[in-house]
Amino acid sequence: MSTMNLNEMFSMQGKLALVTGASSGLGRHFATVLAQAGATVLLSARSTDKLQPVLEEIQAAGGKAHAVAMDVSQSASVNKALAEMVEKFGVPDVLINNAGQSIAKPMLDQTEEDWDQILDTNLKGCWLVATGLARALVAAGKPGSIVNIASILGERVGGAVGPYAISKAGLVQATKAMALEFARYNIRVNAILPGYVATNLNRDFLASELGDKLRMRIPSRTFCELSDLTGPLLLLASNAGVGMTGACVAVDRGHLVSAL
Numbered sequence: 247m248s249t250m251n252l253n254e255m256f257s258m259q260g261k262l263a264l265v266t267g268a269s270s271g272l273g274r275h276f277a278t279v280l281a282q283a284g285a286t287v288l289l290s291a292r293s294t295d296k297l298q299p300v301l302e303e304i305q306a307a308g309g310k311a312h313a314v315a316m317d318v319s320q321s322a323s324v325n326k327a328l329a330e331m332v333e334k335f336g337v338p339d340v341l342i343n344n345a346g347q348s349i350a351k352p353m354l355d356q357t358e359e360d361w362d363q364i365l366d367t368n369l370k371g372c373w374l375v376a377t378g379l380a381r382a383l384v385a386a387g388k389p390g391s392i393v394n395i396a397s398i399l400g401e402r403v404g405g406a407v408g409p410y411a412i413s414k415a416g417l418v419q420a421t422k423a424m425a426l427e428f429a430r431y432n433i434r435v436n437a438i439l440p441g442y443v444a445t446n447l448n449r450d451f452l453a454s455e456l457g458d459k460l461r462m463r464i465p466s467r468t469f470c471e472l473s474d475l476t477g478p479l480l481l482l483a484s485n486a487g488v489g490m491t492g493a494c495v496a497v498d499r500g501h502l503v504s505a506l
Contacts, residue, residue, distance in 0.1 A: 255486040259284030263483065264331065264338040266318055266375055267345030269296035271445045272395060275472040276342045276479055281309030283480060288331055288338060290316040291345075318345045318371030319363075328378045337386045340483045341379050343372040344395040348410040361409050368413035373420060376435070380428055389432035393482045394421045396437045398498045414439075418494050425492030434491040436482045441498025443470040465500035474499070 263280045267273040268289035281287045281304045289297045289311055297313040304311040312335065316327035331338065346368045349360045376392050383390040399407060400414030417437065424435040442460065444452055451457050452469055461469060478497050481487045496502050 256480045256484045257284055258340070258480070258484055261285040261339045261483075262288065262336055263340040263342065264288040264290060264314075264375075264379070265342040265344060266290045266316065266371070268300055269293075271447060272440065272443065272472070272475065273342070273344040274300050275475065276344060276395075277311065278304055278307075278309075279476050279479055280340070280342070280483065281311055282307070283484070285340065286310040286312075286335070288312055288314055288335065290314045290318075290327065292317045316375075318375055319366035321374055324371075324374045324378050328375075328382060332382055337382045337388055337390075338379060339388065339390055341376060341390070341392045342395065342479070342483070343375055343392060345371055345375075346395065346413075348407055350406045352406050353408040356409055364409040365413050365416075368410065369416045369420065372417055376420075376424055380424075380431070380433055383433055384431050390434070391483050391487070392424065392428075392433065392435040393479065394435070394437040396421070396439045396494065398439050398441050398496055398502050400439060400494075401496075401502060421494060422492045429491055434482075434487065436487065436490055436492065437494040438475065438478055438482065439494055439496040439498065439502075440475060441470050441496070441501040443472060443475070445472065463501075463504050464498075465504055468499050470497060470499055 263285040265277045268277045269291040277287050291297050294313040294315045301311050301313050314327050317323040396417045397414040399411040400418040403411050421437040
């Protein structure tokens with residue numbers, strides 16, 4: 247196979263990609279990567295103000311992007327945003343279900359409000375956006391690719407992140423359930439399970455004494471960088487991953503295989 251064919255396999259040229267939680271961290275990285283690969287990117291967050299820097303960064307680099315307000319935890323907001331997107335831009339070919347949050351507290355200190363906030367965003371939100379987009383794809387007779395951003399905490403567990411870990415374990419199973427039911431419509435559903443990724447939000451913690459103890463439990467003794475997620479994202483979002491559905495791909499520099 248020639249290099250040209252390989253490049254075409256991973257290309258996102260002509261694709262319309264929706265990225266939730268696109269204002270910072272992983273979501274911002276995913277949006278810029280997809281734009282660089284040729285996609286027109288629909289950036290979503292609860293407030294479009296927070297999306298402006300990402301929008302400007304993509305456009306300054308010659309990419310195509312639009313900002314859309316959407317609260318993934320509210321069905322009315324999701325339905326309204328999806329309807330507006332479809333009317334203005336068409337049905338997205340790709341969804342990166344990235345919106346998520348965590349509240350770090352011991353389990354006995356977590357409140358019902360904490361639980362609702364985390365589960366509504368991380369699990370219900372992913373389900374609302376994925377099923378909403380899938381209905382639009384089916385109605386349009388279009389194939390699609392949904393990439394859920396779970397976590398290695400969906401397969402293992404850590405202290406003070408109970409509801410977060412539970413939500414991500416649910417998202418792993420949701421990925422498989424969606425993959426099963428959407429396959430007949432030519433809609434693929436896969437998940438990326440990132441390990442601890444160094445971003446502006448957590449860099450100080452990862453560099454702290456506690457962070458260093460965590461790093462020493464990773465077989466490679468290194469945390470992930472955002473760039474580690476670029477290849478797996480393009481594999482699952484593009485035609486290169488056409489044979490993959492229901493896959494949950496850990497990108498963690500070996501953290502999940504650490505010895506007990």
